[in-house]
Amino acid sequence: MRRLRSLLAALALLVVGLTPLHAVQPDEVLADPAQEARARTLSKELRCMVCQNQSIDDSDAPLAKDLRLLVRERIRAGDDDQAVLDFLVARYGEFVLLRPTWHGANAILWTAPFLILIGGGLAIWLRARRRRAAPVAVSALTVEERRKFDELMSKSDDSITNV
């Protein structure tokens, strides 16, 4: 309990007085904080195409800087977020988007994990239902089985291995 309290106290101390700052390179920042915030959010959705798996927000590459400036230019020109993305896709293709679209075959990509979840859940449910139904079908012992059972039961304990 004390551990939690001190954690929370530490946490409370940390967050008091923090205001979010937005800056990529000092010279890139837009004057309007709202526009700059949009640019940052969009930058996290765009791939630096010459890098291995980095967004333009993370990358130091010159291309990433060009793209960051381009995004800001479109925002200043009055494009909304979707228009900025569309502009970049038109130029560089869907490769530039870190969040794949829903078009065509990509639906497989988005739905596959959940289809597996639903399919798995269904399989388990059906199986459980079948197994619950199964005991009803158990029939009484046949005469032969009864005889074997009695024979086993009549043996002394130590002749039967502990299973």
Added chain:
Amino acid sequence: MNPEIGHYALVLALAVAILQTVLPIWGARANDAALMRVGPSLALAFCGFVALSFAVLVSAYVRSDFSVLNVVENSHSLKPLLYRITGTWGNHEGSMLLWALVLAIFGATVALFGGNLPARLKANVLGVQGSIGVAFIAFLLLTSNPFARVIPAPAEGNDLNPVLQDIGLAIHPPLLYLGYVGFSVTFAFAVAALIDGRIDAAWARWVRPWALGAWAFLTLGIAMGSYWAYYELGWGGWWFWDPVENASLMPWLAGTALIHSAVVMEKRDALKVWTVLLAILAFSLSLLGTFLVRSGVLTSVHAFATDPTRGVFILAILVIFIGGSLTLFAARASSLRQGGIFAPISREGALVLNNLLLTAAAAAVFVGTLYPLALEATTGAKITVGPPYFNLTIGALMLPVVFAMPFGPLLAWKRGDLAGAAQRLMLAFLLGLVAAGVAAYAQGGGPALAPIGIGLAAFVFLGAVVDIAERSGIGRLPAATAFARFKGLPRAAMGAALAHAGVGVCLFGIVAETSWNHETILGAKVGDSFPVGRYELTLARVEPRTGPNYRELVGVFDIRQGGASVGSVESSKRLFTARNMPTTEAGIRTFGFSQLYVSLGDELPGGGLAIRAYWKPLVTLIWIGALIMALGGTLSLSDRRLRVGAPKPARKVAPVPKPVAAE
């Protein structure tokens, strides 16, 4: 030592591995005890030869033997001894040899400590292990010979990629491989059980420690890799959903499911088929990870197509082992007898839910990683599957896992009482709400998800505490009795609770870092001050220094809080002369669980340096949480029944004192 000795030892290892594949399994089929007994000796010989080969390569690196191509390409005589040694596995050939060495050591361990295993099972397990050995040693010899010579030998090597010259990268691959290859043992057990068509609780008792050990190592390996990326790559991220990371996350998710379903199998004799399938999946995903990282398919499908020798070889290994084991599974799974019936609301039911969600999460990582490759290979279209996809899908799948986590251990086997469990968790839940409230109040108008995440993390952590408290009767029983029961709790139960608490701690760090990370990017000259979080940094001086195989520019920052100095931090940019390659060495100061992170950029045209500084609240909890998870796994591994193993004939023991008070 002469490199040819290492090469020759590998050839001998291949021969031994072929014998190890054929003889014991043949013995098991023909019921020939003598043939089955050959297995352990062969496994030990295999281990000896691979170890000799590895030692020869290490020695070539230590002596900087530049007549060996691999050493020339990846080492430098000025490199510190530690990195000359670790450079052995900082490259393709060496790391595959390390892979084989870990495999050989595990095989030898089964051979040495498997005395109480049924002879047929042991023979089959060693045979399957041998076949994996054949595949990997053949791969080394035919496509990736680490001992290839170069004539004439150059006077100096090309040096190791500088970002790999780091203690983190020295231990990361061995840990990861201990995890990956550890699953080869559970895989071997699964295939052996399928070959025999027989499986029982003793099987699970053997498989569980291997799964736990592999899982703990993989957890440590992933955490280590994440921390390495955090401090070495210089932009303060700790998880990138990079395909290489995903390659290690998939077996981890499957392995997490495996250690849970193995519990059900051991205790309740249920979920047999599923446990076997998970054991196969965990290793298959490890192999897939090796393929993804080693074949070059990740950089581009085209790069793979232009030099496909290695890739095709690993692909063939993949197809043979995954395809073969799954075919065997399809043919034999139905012969495994089903046991233990249970109600949906029960410990078993909770573990099934855990398995289902974790498997779906592994599938999400799998699809997200491979879909772009498949799409490019089939249609030529290039798309990117980036962090937004993984955050969304994995987030959606892991949220219920995390929320359900505290409930599972409180449910009884066979038929549980959900309302009762909820009642016992009420305190934890309320305190979680309080934590969320405090977080919401403290952050003011921050991200709305943050308080929910903090509340959830607190709930998971406290849920684990409640689990232990309930088991030992704290609050219900007199303190002395409760303490005695607490001490007497099985280590498996303690380990599970500890691992669950670790998830809570890790989640705490993840939420805090992603929500309240604070970033300052600016150009600064000597003497300039700027705020980072609640600290103020001053660039005190900039000085050049020279290391053994690099030159560096060091920025020294004074840290002040409220006007008082609280220390300083050094951050540097290094230039490794042999490769003319720069790296950033981030300056990190830890305050409590939080870190101040400073990384140097380029020199700016107008004078001064570009600086990125971050305040990362509670960030270390991410890795501390992972450490706690691994510790939990290890504790569970040391449980008495796993140490003792299958029952043995009773030995003479000291008389046990009678319990003082009946419960």
